[in-house]
Every structure is written in structure tokens, then in C-alpha cells.
Amino acid sequence: MIVATVINLNHPGHYIRWGFFQISLANFIVILLMTLAFVLALIIPFPKHEILEDDKSKADSSDKLSFQDSSSSEDSA
Numbered sequence: 001m002i003v004a005t006v007i008n009l010n011h012p013g014h015y016i017r018w019g020f021f022q023i024s025l026a027n028f029i030v031i032l033l034m035t036l037a038f039v040l041a042l043i044i045p046f047p048k049h050e051i052l053e054d055d056k057s058k059a060d061s062s063d064k065l066s067f068q069d070s071s072s073s074e075d076s077a
Helices: 025-043 053-076
Strands: 015-018 021-024
Touching: 015 025, 021 025
Parallel strands: none
Antiparallel strands: 015 021
């Protein structure tokens, strides 16, 4: 037994015509939704990542160590 589709696809498509420009309604809806998703991605801010004081001090000390390592290697050369 073959299950019928939810939407009857046995009819001609709907088209939007504007001068020489012609596009199917389904493609136009997809383009609108993708444009909306793109605009929302630009507008909605990314979540902020809070750095705790302990993590910040560890990050600062590791930056100082890497700087000291690179300067000591230049002195030995």
C-alpha cells in the first residue's frame, strides 16, 4: 500500500511574475526565510562569556610566561 503525500503535488505550480522576472512561490518563500535567518543572525547578539578573576589571572600569568620564554630564547642565540 502506497501512502499518499500530505500535500497534493498533482497540480501546476504557483508563480510570481514581475515584469520579466518569474519565480515559483515555494522558492520565493525559501529565499525570504533564509534572508530572515541571515538578518536575525546579524541582529541577535552572541552570548557573552564571562571570565572569572581566577581565570583572568591565570591567563595573564601564562601570557607573561610565554613572553619571557620567547625573550630568553632570543638572548641565548
